[in-house]
Amino acid sequence: MYDKITDPNAKCSALKVNPAIEQPNQVNKDFLQKPSKSKTLTINDFVSGILNKDRIILSQAITLVESSRYDHQEKAQKIIEQCLPFAGKSIRLGITGVPGVGKSTVIDVLGTSLTKTGHKVAVLAIDPSSERSKGSILGDKTRMEDLSTDPNAFIRPSPSAGSLGGVARKTREIIILCEAAGFDVVIVETVGVGQSEVVAHSMVDFFLLLQLANAGDELQGIKRGIMEMADAIAINKAEGENKQKAEIAAGQYRNALHLFPISESGWKPSVFTCSAYSQDNINLIWQTVNDYVIHTKANNYFYKKRNEQNLKILSESIDSHLKENFYTNPIIIKRITEAKKEILENQISAYVAAQKLIEVYFNNINKEEI
Ligand code: GDP
Numbered sequence: 001m002y003d004k005i006t007d008p009n010a011k012c013s014a015l016k017v018n019p020a021i022e023q024p025n026q027v028n029k030d031f032l033q034k035p036s037k038s039k040t041l042t043i044n045d046f047v048s049g050i051l052n053k054d055r056i057i058l059s060q061a062i063t064l065v066e067s068s069r070y071d072h073q074e075k076a077q078k079i080i081e082q083c084l085p086f087a088g089k090s091i092r093l094g095i096t097g098v099p100g101v102g103k104s105t106v107i108d109v110l111g112t113s114l115t116k117t118g119h120k121v122a123v124l125a126i127d128p129s130s131e132r133s134k135g136s137i138l139g140d141k142t143r144m145e146d147l148s149t150d151p152n153a154f155i156r157p158s159p160s161a162g163s164l165g166g167v168a169r170k171t172r173e174i175i176i177l178c179e180a181a182g183f184d185v186v187i188v189e190t191v192g193v194g195q196s197e198v199v200a201h202s203m204v205d206f207f208l209l210l211q212l213a214n215a216g217d218e219l220q221g222i223k224r225g226i227m228e229m230a231d232a233i234a235i236n237k238a239e240g241e242n243k244q245k246a247e248i249a250a251g252q253y254r255n256a257l258h259l260f261p262i263s264e265s266g267w268k269p270s271v272f273t274c275s276a277y278s279q280d281n282i283n284l285i286w287q288t289v290n291d292y293v294i295h296t297k298a299n300n301y302f303y304k305k306r307n308e309q310n311l312k313i314l315s316e317s318i319d320s321h322l323k324e325n326f327y328t329n330p331i332i333i334k335r336i337t338e339a340k341k342e343i344l345e346n347q348i349s350a351y352v353a354a355q356k357l358i359e360v361y362f363n364n365i366n367k368e369e370i
Contacts, residue, residue, distance in 0.1 A: 047082045050181045058181045065173045080173050083180035090179045090186045094200045097210030102236040103189055104143040105276040114185055115152035122183035124171055126190040126200050127158035168199040201229045206289045209233045213249035230269055232288050238273035246273040265301040267292055331364050
């Protein structure tokens, strides 16, 4: 068998030294201008820095939001609170699709065309892979070569620690900071894996699903839920020979969407082909977003959805706080271990055990006034 490893003539052999190529500048040079001063900054310094559109201070504030340290969180919450009155003015655009569909390439082209027309674009990511593998499906900011060096763009990879719920909370808070710093377009990128797209959908105004034209049944393997959430479906890589296949796929999606009931927004999802390579229809993405915003602002759905999203944060926060308080209560920790043993030995049913634990918890907090 041919062995690339032992063949010194093979192009990719480790024994052959290839000439070095100059790497593109991967870090926005604005980030390198000033040394980190996060330790000495007061809350007021952070807030005025963010409102003055200081990207370095914005980055440092985001680092506080992402930190799990109690003192960082306390500071971050105060900064967010003071930024909140200045937030909410951007258009929040979610983009989802399987790895390789072209999300980062499309965002790079779309974002660059937006900054050229005077917009300020922030790109955030929700990456379900980072929690488990510590690696990432979405990768980092270096994927968007033009945008990562664009002074009017700000790219922040997914917070890498914590549960999906935790990442979601942090991303919502980062959106507030970016908006207060003057970014008028916030793109939230996620992979259509697990629940991450549901989470991304819960924090954006418009949700774009990127798809590919594959051979065979186009609609197979696509979660119905994702299609239901999409305000537009764009079939990417529609250039050259692929264009025709992409148009066929687009037709199939249009037909499939006809079977879905009209959503509460009254918006009929658009389906079109696009290509990040030829840049065909990339501007149509933005035009569609604008049409949607005009449509939903006219019928008030835009504001209703944002209000609902905010109220959902309230209930989610209460849920997670109660849960954490319950599971970290020392008496519960002890009793839960005993209950698990009793359940496995068939001494008690799981329902009764749960009921008892909850009773113990409430009796306990009432006494101790936690
Ligand atoms: P992501 O994983 O969804 O972010 O996908 P990427 O943006 O990293 O793209 C995956 C691959 O598809 C890369 O090799 C891109 O160069 C390529 N790609 C992205 N957009 C297009 C396109 O419009 N046409 C073609 N032919 N390839 C594309």
